[in-house]
Amino acid sequence: MEDCILIKNINKSFPLQDKELTILHDITFSIRQGEFFCIFGPSGCGKTTLLRIIAGLETASSGEIIISQTPKDRPVNSMVFQEQSVFPWMTVLDNVSYGLRMRGIKKAARNKLAAHYIDMIGLTKFTNAYPNQLSGGMKQRVSVARALCNDPEILLMDEPFGALDEQNRLILQQELLKIWENLHKTTVFITHSIDECLCLGDRVMIMTAHPGTIKTIINIDLPRPRDIATIRTTIGYNELYQKVWLSLKDEVQRRTDS
Amino acid sequence: MTKQAKQKLIIRTLSVLSPLTLLILWELLARLHAIDVRLLSSPSMIVKTLIPLLLSGDLLYNTWISVQRVLWGFIAGSIPGILLGIAMGLSPFIRSAVEPMINATYPIPKLALMPLILLIFGIGETSKIFTIAIGVFYLVVINTMAGVLNIDKIYLDVAKNFRASRTNFYLTVALPGALPMIFAGLKLGMGMALILIVAAELSAAKAGVGWMIWRAYDMFDIEQMFVALITLSVLGYLFSLVLDLVERWVLPWKQTR
Numbered sequence: 470m471e472d473c474i475l476i477k478n479i480n481k482s483f484p485l486q487d488k489e490l491t492i493l494h495d496i497t498f499s500i501r502q503g504e505f506f507c508i509f510g511p512s513g514c515g516k517t518t519l520l521r522i523i524a525g526l527e528t529a530s531s532g533e534i535i536i537s538q539t540p541k542d543r544p545v546n547s548m549v550f551q552e553q554s555v556f557p558w559m560t561v562l563d564n565v566s567y568g569l570r571m572r573g574i575k576k577a578a579r580n581k582l583a584a585h586y587i588d589m590i591g592l593t594k595f596t597n598a599y600p601n602q603l604s605g606g607m608k609q610r611v612s613v614a615r616a617l618c619n620d621p622e623i624l625l626m627d628e629p630f631g632a633l634d635e636q637n638r639l640i641l642q643q644e645l646l647k648i649w650e651n652l653h654k655t656t657v658f659i660t661h662s663i664d665e666c667l668c669l670g671d672r673v674m675i676m677t678a679h680p681g682t683i684k685t686i687i688n689i690d691l692p693r694p695r696d697i698a699t700i701r702t703t704i705g706y707n708e709l710y711q712k713v714w715l716s717l718k719d720e721v722q723r724r725t726d727s
Numbered sequence: 728m729t730k731q732a733k734q735k736l737i738i739r740t741l742s743v744l745s746p747l748t749l750l751i752l753w754e755l756l757a758r759l760h761a762i763d764v765r766l767l768s769s770p771s772m773i774v775k776t777l778i779p780l781l782l783s784g785d786l787l788y789n790t791w792i793s794v795q796r797v798l799w800g801f802i803a804g805s806i807p808g809i810l811l812g813i814a815m816g817l818s819p820f821i822r823s824a825v826e827p828m829i830n831a832t833y834p835i836p837k838l839a840l841m842p843l844i845l846l847i848f849g850i851g852e853t854s855k856i857f858t859i860a861i862g863v864f865y866l867v868v869i870n871t872m873a874g875v876l877n878i879d880k881i882y883l884d885v886a887k888n889f890r891a892s893r894t895n896f897y898l899t900v901a902l903p904g905a906l907p908m909i910f911a912g913l914k915l916g917m918g919m920a921l922i923l924i925v926a927a928e929l930s931a932a933k934a935g936v937g938w939m940i941w942r943a944y945d946m947f948d949i950e951q952m953f954v955a956l957i958t959l960s961v962l963g964y965l966f967s968l969v970l971d972l973v974e975r976w977v978l979p980w981k982q983t984r
């Protein structure tokens with residue numbers, strides 16, 4: 470399959486006091502069309518920064534990023550932000566349909582589409598509620614629905630399920646899996662959980678910190694369609710888990726040694 | 728009765744009882760000649776003056792004149808204040824161009840501008856409306872700018888990520904995000920407008936509640952002065968009531984908890 474996102478020698482530094490602090494160092498990799506690509510790494514290694522660069526919300530200090538868009542009247546990317554990003558002044562419905570509204574889609578049509586995703590995240594009762602009536606996890610689900618509803622070419626998700634309880638996490642993982650296996654939408658997914666990488670991803674990129682570099686990229690060749698409930702008993706799951714864990718342990722060891 | 732309900736009842740009774748007590752005390756002191764009624768009047772004397780003023784339509788007419796001035800001044804000050812405040816909040820260029828001027832002129836008491844305003848606009852309605860507008864403008868522009876600057880940066884990122892056009896960005900992020908602070912500015916502005924109306928009607932007015940106060944002063948009619956003062960406080964109360972209602976209607980997301 471052809472590459473959808475091509476990232477070449479990306480460097481990023483932020484000014485810290487009077488010095489420049491390198492956050493990302495010489496990042497080169499590519500993401501294929503229709504791939505579910507996971508990024509995994511310790512806190513502060515620059516995952517969010519990398520995703521923001523891909524989203525065009527941040528510019529790299531050097532390097533090149535090429536996104537090939539199939540010519541469609543679709544937005545290039547939609548992002549699920551790591552922190553609370555649901556507009557407090559809009560109802561759940563208006564939040565979820567926000568992207569469609571920005572694209573000039575008529576109210577009736579966008580509300581119908583939004584209702585579908587609101588149902589998916591289990592918040593139908595809260596359709597007309599404002600975010601201050603929702604819990605943190607509910608807001609995060611709204612944020613996920615907002616990105617999905619926009620139907621972008623590339624889905625960028627920054628630890629979207631990190632703040633959810635186990636039950637909701639499983640439900641949403643299953644839903645995302647279903648949607649993705651139907652549409653094969655190119656997805657970049659940041660997570661703190663090895664299990665989540667293995668459940669959802671095609672490949673996982675493991676990063677190291679200070680500065681953020683690519684440690685390795687591991688293929689997750691577990692069969693599809695996958696099922697969240699049974700994937701942990703699939704042959705190969707344990708070996709993969711160990712593989713990811715070992716390359717991570719390496720890193721931890723290296724840092725405590727030095 | 729539950730403990731909470733009891734407490735609520737006590738609070739409510741107190742808030743009615745305490746001003747009532749004060750009024751009775753005032754009347755009592757006046758009747759006992761413990762205070763000088765020529766200067767401090769008494770509730771019963773004020774009511775005696777109030778009724779004919781009310782019946783003749785004199786009070787309502789003057790109130791209406793002042794209300795019009797306050798409203799026009801309020802509108803003329805707050806709309807440019809909101810627009811400029813948003814522009815200043817969003818654009819560092821506009822901010823750095825305009826903010827020094829605002830900061831430099833803000834401390835000037837608006838009353839000190841009255842003579843200049845009278846010279847420029849003459850003694851007609853415009854000068855009074857303009858005085859009020861200027862007072863309102865400063866409070867609204869400063870609060871609106873602060874409101875825009877205080878919008879969490881994440882919402883700007885969301886708007887950018889969802890490709891909001893400039894207009895949409897204003898309508899869906901900048902304006903609603905700054906609205907709570909805008910309302911804070913409007914409320915302060917309304918208070919300022921009531922202060923300024925009295926001063927503006929001091930010079931060269933032929934009607935208005937402020938004018939009533941100054942006329943009462945000239946005629947040493949203390950009761951009429953109190954009637955006008957009470958009217959002002961009722962006006963202030965009504966205006967803030969209206970603003971609260973509008974706020975609740977425009978900002979449903981602020982109070983639903």
Ligand SMILES: Nc1ncnc2c1ncn2[C@@H]1O[C@H](COP(=O)(O)OP(=O)(O)OP(=O)(O)O)[C@@H](O)[C@H]1O
Pocket residue numbers: 483484492511512513514515516517518519551
């Ligand atoms: N705007 C900024 N200015 C200065 N430093 C920044 C900025 N944004 C991020 N950083 C720094 O860059 C580093 C990486 O941040 P980033 O948010 O990308 O980490 P992350 O991998 O997403 O971490 P986490 O898993 O905790 O979310 C951090 O050390 C952070 O302090």
Ligand SMILES: [Mg+2]
Pocket residue numbers: 516517518551627
């Ligand atoms: Mg992050």
